[in-house]
Amino acid sequence: MSVVPVVPSPSCEAVRPRPTVAVVGAGAAGALVAIHLCESAARRRIPLDLVLVDPAPEAGRGAAYATEDPELRLNVPVGGMSCYPDDPDHFRRWLCLHGESTVTARDFASRYRYGSYLAGTLGRAVIAAHGTVSVRRLRTRATGCADAADGGLELSLADGATVMAHSVVLATGPAAGRAGWAPAELVASDRFVRHPWTPGALDAVGTSGDVLLVGTGLTAVDLALALDRPGRTVYAVSRDGLLPQAHAVAPLPPVPPPPGLAALPLHLLRREVTRHVAATRRAHGDWRPALDGLRPEIGRLWQGLTDDERAEFLGRDASRWNVHRHRMAPAAAETIARARAADRLRVHAGRVVSATPHEDGGLVVSFADGRELQVAWVVDCTGPGLAADAGGDPLWSGLLTDGLAAAGPLGIGVSTVRGRLLDGRGHRERPLFTLGAPRRGELWETTAIPEIRTQALEITQSVLAGLIGAHGGRGDTDRPAGSGYDFPPAPPGGPSSLIDDAFSVKQ
Ligand SMILES: Cc1cc2nc3c(=O)[nH]c(=O)nc-3n(C[C@H](O)[C@H](O)[C@H](O)COP(=O)(O)OP(=O)(O)OC[C@H]3O[C@@H](n4cnc5c(N)ncnc54)[C@H](O)[C@@H]3O)c2cc1C
Structure with missing residues (x-):
């Protein structure tokens, strides 16, 4: 796929023929947003230009899924890693079609294969959306993001170009750690x-x-x-x-916690969670289903705590939580x-x-x-930095300094409402979104695929709703009843040139 020249100077972008959505970061989160944007926009016939900005050679890999070491496996079973929350079998079917015919939802695939799955699914989504969605892949970093005169946003790129966009999704992953512990x-x-x-x-x-x-x-x-x-x-x-x-070899289904946890202060929450884990262990012989049942609740529980309680959790409970949850x-x-x-x-x-x-x-x-x-x-191996600008990325530093973003609770990540960034004054009108690690201060559990794919869908809906308002298009969102997410062959003579090496599937 040839990269259409990006705007050489702001003045050249006065005419914006179709709405442009820029996704910064083409790791798992960026790929998932791009997949859902292509599929939803095509289904709803909303024409748009999608610009995917990331210096990485391949989309879909990011930090986690680039390793070619076959020993390095996913830490979530196949059944939890589908791109589609409502089609949990999708990744397993992809593996079956790509040489692993006996794989089950309980297996742990190699991390490299998962990156191939994301890239392959994205490639198919790009092809299927051809005619409605055009996709450009820019192999460079975004270094800044500012308000544009028309209510959109202007992205500055490391190569000196700019991208004018109706909406921007920051899928930049966790900030690099600062190694503050190291002498x-x-x-x-x-x-x-x-x-x-x-x-x-x-x-x-x-x-x-x-x-x-x-x-x-x-x-x-x-x-x-x-x-x-x-x-x-x-x-x-x-x-x-x-x-x-370790995960159980034969995992049991999640056991939901008792209702009413979200209203509890931390000391009572700790007690109730301990009881829930003990009761689950007594009933099922394993504590894991109790934690798995808690997982969908974590965002609400975290949001119900005060900042002091969150700080207490980080100092006293987080390490124990992490070794059992991750x-x-x-x-x-x-x-x-x-x-x-x-x-x-x-x-x-x-x-x-x-x-x-x-x-x-x-x-x-x-x-x-x-x-x-x-x-x-x-x-x-101490992991990523907690502040959005911990790694010194000029994009996030600039957003925080210019007031387009505000630090999240306890300075972790940034403040958002359903993925839309709150600015320094607490406003959220800008079409500026993020998902995954930058939402950690707000949600705590937000860095794994089961959370990221749901956030990607939510952002897709918000972005497209904004485009419908501004540019028209069909508002129906439902997939036709009974349709699944299959792997149709590429259309004969179809736009194979759309799939450049960014979306190629190395298995
Ligand atoms: C080693 C490892 C293993 C993991 N295993 C699992 C697992 O098995 N299951 C699971 O659910 N989760 C796993 N995770 C969690 C993982 O964080 C998520 O699954 C997911 O990969 C996060 O993707 P991301 O796109 O948010 O971040 P990243 O993978 O970090 O990707 C971010 C991308 O953004 C790009 N980028 C950053 N800044 C800019 C910029 N300014 N301009 C342009 N591009 C930019 C980067 O180049 C990168 O490609 C693992 C994490 C790690 C580190």
């Missing part, structure tokens, strides 16, 4: 891997030399799996030294257990206080309790 000498060391999911970041770590992972969540689990080698010890430390729990696949848990039994993986509670270079090129890391560890590499 200055560690940050300065070339033996410190600060962003392990940046492509190629782990290449230098190679196959020998001990490694210290700081953080013991799912990122640490992935890296422990990826870096595990005979003759190497991988250490993982965090404040509490707790690894994520679980690893059973196969990953088995490999981790084997590595621990063989002493190739050691997990500790601890806090890094200093790191000094060792004469053999590695680092000697000191912990608050006086222990020392000599390792070849230290990898930051």
